Amino acid sequence: MAVVTQxxxxxxxxxxxxxxxxxxxxxxxxxxxxxKYADKxxxxxxxxxxxxxxxxxxxxxxxxxxxxxxxxxxxxxGSTICGSDLHLFHGAVVQLQKGDILGHEFxxxxxxMGSAVKGFKEGDRVVASFQIACGECMYCKKKLSSQCERxxxxxxxxxxxGGRTAGMFGYSxxxxxxxxxxxxxxxxxxxxxxxxxxxxDVPDEKGLYLSDVLATSWNCVVDTGVKEGDVVxxxxxxxxxxxxxxxxxxxxxxxxxxxxxxxxxxxxDYCKEKLPKVETVNFTSLxxxxxxxxVLKEMxxxxxxxxxxxxxxEYAKGWAHYFELLLGAETDSSEIVxxxxxxxxxxxxxGITGVYVGYTNHFNIGALMERGIKLFGNGQxxxxxxxxxxxxxxxxxxxxxxxxLTHRLKVExxxxxxxNFNTYSKGMQxxxxxxxxxxxxxxxxxxxxxxx
Numbered sequence: 001m002a003v004v005t006q007x008x009x010x011x012x013x014x015x016x017x018x019x020x021x022x023x024x025x026x027x028x029x030x031x032x033x034x035x036k037y038a039d040k041x042x043x044x045x046x047x048x049x050x051x052x053x054x055x056x057x058x059x060x061x062x063x064x065x066x067x068x069x070x071x072x073x074x075x076x077x078g079s080t081i082c083g084s085d086l087h088l089f090h091g092a093v094v095q096l097q098k099g100d101i102l103g104h105e106f107x108x109x110x111x112x113m114g115s116a117v118k119g120f121k122e123g124d125r126v127v128a129s130f131q132i133a134c135g136e137c138m139y140c141k142k143k144l145s146s147q148c149e150r151x152x153x154x155x156x157x158x159x160x161x162g163g164r165t166a167g168m169f170g171y172s173x174x175x176x177x178x179x180x181x182x183x184x185x186x187x188x189x190x191x192x193x194x195x196x197x198x199x200x201d202v203p204d205e206k207g208l209y210l211s212d213v214l215a216t217s218w219n220c221v222v223d224t225g226v227k228e229g230d231v232v233x234x235x236x237x238x239x240x241x242x243x244x245x246x247x248x249x250x251x252x253x254x255x256x257x258x259x260x261x262x263x264x265x266x267x268x269d270y271c272k273e274k275l276p277k278v279e280t281v282n283f284t285s286l287x288x289x290x291x292x293x294x295v296l297k298e299m300x301x302x303x304x305x306x307x308x309x310x311x312x313x314e315y316a317k318g319w320a321h322y323f324e325l326l327l328g329a330e331t332d333s334s335e336i337v338x339x340x341x342x343x344x345x346x347x348x349x350x351g352i353t354g355v356y357v358g359y360t361n362h363f364n365i366g367a368l369m370e371r372g373i374k375l376f377g378n379g380q381x382x383x384x385x386x387x388x389x390x391x392x393x394x395x396x397x398x399x400x401x402x403x404x405l406t407h408r409l410k411v412e413x414x415x416x417x418x419x420n421f422n423t424y425s426k427g428m429q430x431x432x433x434x435x436x437x438x439x440x441x442x443x444x445x446x447x448x449x450x451x452x
Contacts, residue, residue: 124197
């Protein structure tokens with residue numbers, strides 16, 4: 001049975017050999033030995049696997065085994081699909097392999113543990129960080145977990161970016177080749193670092209989103225410096241944009257403007273319903289002769305103070321970028337980033353949270369320099385820095401991830417979830433995917449439905 005490469009069994013070797021971590025050859029060896037790392041009892045599980053461009057399938061795969069003494073095996077009780085998963089679905093992220101198990105947002109119950117894991121016991125309810133941190137390197141000691149030096153051996157990424165980023169669950173071999181959590185079981189390396197216990201008053205339907213979307217949205221807001229009295233414009237009314245809007249208000253923004261359009265225009269109405277103070281701009285129905293930039297400057301003198309990008313660089317709006325992406329002449333479009341730079345006030349702040357993986361053309365660097373614009377790359381949020389604070393915010397009602405939750409579905413239908421999410425299926429904002437190990441729906445959350 002196909003199962004994703006498990007490169008993380010070499011992490012302990014990396015810890016013993018400094019920040020150079022393990023090697024590409026280690027990952028190749030792990031790929032060849034994938035069956036070797038299956039659980040010895042022969043149990044299988046349902047898992048969502050990438051089988052090629054625009055092709056994902058739910059397959060029966062081996063249950064993962066404890067490999068290293070700090071591994072934790074989880075029974076997955078909840079997972080979800082993130083907008084960034086669509087970049088994998090489209091084949092826009094390099095180094096995917098047929099059979100890779102996707103999914104980087106999940107929660108569960110502890111099933112098995114390595115001998116060195118401390119602070120957890122079988123049956124504990126936990127949420128996993130989407131990034132895999134070692135807990136001991138220079139960045140991890142500062143809780144900058146997204147930049148861990150030791151959990152991603154990929155030499156291509158290191159060469160492209162001029163430095164390493166942390167390994168990630170279910171996000172190709174470019175980020176380490178770790179099996180994801182859109183499955184019934186998942187192996188969590190350094191489980192005592194990368195898992196957070198969920199208290200009884202936080203159900204899975206809320207705790208799950210500490211894995212990524214809440215930390216990513218919060219980092220987008222605080223890293224870009226949203227403060228009392230700011231006007232904030234947000235490109236993208238999906239789950240990240242929606243939570244960034246809520247959190248901008250939490251941080252004192254006086255106005256928040258959401259921008260979306262095309263097949264995703266319905267999300268503007270959805271966000272407006274849940275967050276009545278939000279203002280909206282549909283870029284596909286602007287008056288003739290108007291642009292997003294001109295409309296924002298009409299709405300606010302000089303433009304917004306802060307612009308937040310919650311879409312990604314894969315989606316070209318103009319023909320030039322469309323054909324350049326198609327021909328491989330660039331990997332990401334700069335159109336939205338240029339709109340942000342041109343929209344904000346002089347000395348404004350722009351934060352990039354959507355996924356950008358490589359190089360772009362036609363970037364307006366002149367406007368950035370001449371007008372004193374600050375551009376932040378804050379997409380890889382350090383989950384470990386924020387998740388305890390965010391958990392407390394959920395408990396105290398300061399943030400409510402339930403506002404974005406629209407569907408509850410079975411893991412067996414994950415392939416159909418991708419198809420619906422990819423077409424911006426009307427009404428599907430954020431999903432909760434259950435397994436045979438999940439508890440019944442929490443009060444006030446969606447009942448189980450089917451896409452069949």
